Amino acid sequence: MASDLVSVLTAHHGRFQPVIPFNLSAGGVVTFDFSVESRDFAQIDINDVAGFTERLFVRIADAELPVGIGRYNEDRMIYPHSPLFDGETERRSVHLGIDLFVMEGTEVMAPLPARVHSVADNTGLGNYGPTVILEHELEGIRFWTLYGHLGRHSVVRLEMGQPLEAGEEFAEVGDLSENGSWPPHLHFQIMADLCGHSGDFPGVAAPSSRDHWLEICPDPNLILGIPNL
Numbered sequence: 001m002a003s004d005l006v007s008v009l010t011a012h013h014g015r016f017q018p019v020i021p022f023n024l025s026a027g028g029v030v031t032f033d034f035s036v037e038s039r040d041f042a043q044i045d046i047n048d049v050a051g052f053t054e055r056l057f058v059r060i061a062d063a064e065l066p067v068g069i070g071r072y073n074e075d076r077m078i079y080p081h082s083p084l085f086d087g088e089t090e091r092r093s094v095h096l097g098i099d100l101f102v103m104e105g106t107e108v109m110a111p112l113p114a115r116v117h118s119v120a121d122n123t124g125l126g127n128y129g130p131t132v133i134l135e136h137e138l139e140g141i142r143f144w145t146l147y148g149h150l151g152r153h154s155v156v157r158l159e160m161g162q163p164l165e166a167g168e169e170f171a172e173v174g175d176l177s178e179n180g181s182w183p184p185h186l187h188f189q190i191m192a193d194l195c196g197h198s199g200d201f202p203g204v205a206a207p208s209s210r211d212h213w214l215e216i217c218p219d220p221n222l223i224l225g226i227p228n229l
Contacts, residue, residue, distance in 0.1 A: 002192040002215050008139050009190075009222035016111040016223045017167035019147075019188055020100055022066050027227040030060050031069045032101070034076045036093070041077070049176050053183035056101055069229065070099030070185070072219050075207060092204040096213055097146070097189030098220040098229075104175040104184040108147055108154075109167050111223050112136055116162040116170075117144060119155050120199025122180070128187065129179035130155045131199060132171055134164065144194055145223070146201050147171060148187035149179035188220050 033040050060068045074095045114134035122128040128148035151174035173186050205213035221229050
């Protein structure tokens with residue numbers, strides 16, 4: 001049950017290792033608003049990836065903070081550029097993970113002991129690019145974490161079933177040429193059920209099925225521990 005997973009993760013608050021080499025629990029982040037109501041990015045051309053990237057990282061640099069955040073459970077305006085998010089009756093737009101905007105090449109680490117469940121290169125505009133899913137068990141509850149938009153060269157050494165220690169580096173953040181044409185960032189997501197997926201999992205849901213997918217994918221901040229998010 002996802003509620004059991006939430007309870008266990010809540011009970012272990014503050015005990016997880018960081019997924020990137022920054023102390024997110026100290027609150028040193030810039031939080032972006034990509035919602036449909038946002039005025040910050042209403043005029044941005046999402047197809048101009050270089051311009052979008054520059055705008056995000058200028059905001060991060062101006063704040064003199066190392067990480068930008070894209071929020072969980074946010075109904076976003078940044079997906080119309082790719083047919084990947086089309087549906088038969090509505091577009092997918094609700095974000096199921098947390099985005100950590102950092103420079104390409106930034107190390108990605110396991111937040112708790114894990115084994116590599118699957119690795120895939122999900123190519124195509126708007127997709128994850130190189131993706132890793134880790135499997136965990138905590139107090140007898142099995143769950144998974146997904147890491148999307150990675151560097152292609154950094155995941156080739158990973159093998160299915162490979163064990164990882166908490167805090168162990170296993171990948172790096174990729175650049176826009178390999179990460180689905182997005183500004184460099186890590187998409188981090190928790191899944192209580194893989195629903196038969198391997199190497200991939202929906203990271204964006206249709207608004208009408210929002211509650212269903214949020215039940216399967218609880219708030220990643222249960223692990224990240226970013227204050228006031």
